[in-house]
Amino acid sequence: ExxxxxxxxxxxxxxxxxxxxxxxxxxxxxxxxxxxxxxxKSLESLFVLxxxxxxxxxxxxxxxxxxxxxxxxxxxxxxxxxxxxxYFCAVxxxxxxxxxxxxxxxxxxxxx
Amino acid sequence: EAGVVQSPRYKIIEKKQPVAFxxxxxxxxxxxxxxxxxLGQGPELLIRYENEEAVDDSQLPKDRFSAERLKGVDSTxxxxxxxxxxxAVYLCASSPDRDSYEQYFGPGTRLTVT
Numbered sequence: 001e002x003x004x005x006x007x008x009x010x011x012x013x014x015x016x017x018x019x020x021x022x023x024x025x026x027x028x029x030x031x032x033x034x035x036x037x038x039x040x041k042s043l044e045s046l047f048v049l050x051x052x053x054x055x056x057x058x059x060x061x062x063x064x065x066x067x068x069x070x071x072x073x074x075x076x077x078x079x080x081x082x083x084x085x086x087y088f089c090a091v092x093x094x095x096x097x098x099x100x101x102x103x104x105x106x107x108x109x110x111x112x
Numbered sequence: 113e114a115g116v117v118q119s120p121r122y123k124i125i126e127k128k129q130p131v132a133f134x135x136x137x138x139x140x141x142x143x144x145x146x147x148x149x150x151l152g153q154g155p156e157l158l159i160r161y162e163n164e165e166a167v168d169d170s171q172l173p174k175d176r177f178s179a180e181r182l183k184g185v186d187s188t189x190x191x192x193x194x195x196x197x198x199x200a201v202y203l204c205a206s207s208p209d210r211d212s213y214e215q216y217f218g219p220g221t222r223l224t225v226t
Contacts, residue, residue, distance in 0.1 A: 041219065042217040042218055042219045042220055088155075090154070096160060097143065097162070097168070098143075098207065098210075098213040099157045100155070100157070102155050102156070105154050
C-alpha cells in the first residue's frame, strides 16, 4: 500500500523562526510535489521535484528531495504570517499516469 | 486563461438524495481528475479521465458513484443515493495530457449530507 506520511501534522511557530516539514513515502518515486491550501480554498502547486537531490526555493520556502531515503522536506525560513496554511506533499500513484497520493497535510500557523 | 471551474461551490442535501457536481477543465486539457477530500485529510483520487475514457476508476465506489465525460471536455460526478459519510469536498483537477505531471485544481464543491 502506498503511504505518504507528513510530520508534523500541526505546527505553530513564531514569526521569524525556521522550521522543517518532513514527508516520507513508501514507494519508489522520482517525483515529489508540494501544495498549499488556504482555508476554504483549492490547492496551489508550490514545487515539483523531479529527481534525487533536487532543491527548489521560492521566497521563504525551500523544498528538497532524497529519493534514496524516500524523504521530501519543506523548509521554512524566517516565517511570516502569510505562510499560515495547510501544506500537502504528494507522490505519483504507480501506474496511474500522474494521479497523486497525498499526505494528510501539515497545518501551519505563524503567530506574531 | 480561466482556471478549472466547478459548480456548485456548496451543496447541502438530505441523505438518500441524489447529487451531481460539474467540472469544466482548463481549455485544451485532455486529462481530468476527480478527488475527494475529507475534513483534515489530503485529497484522494476517485477517477482519472484521458479525454472521454475513464482510465483509472478503481477508487470510485461504483455502487453509488458514477462519472462521465462524454465529449472529453466537461465532466459530471454523481452520487445516488448520498450517505452521511459522503460529506466532503470534491475537487476536480486537469492537466494538458497524460504526459504532463502538473495538475491544476479547481475550487471544489463542498457537499454536506444531513
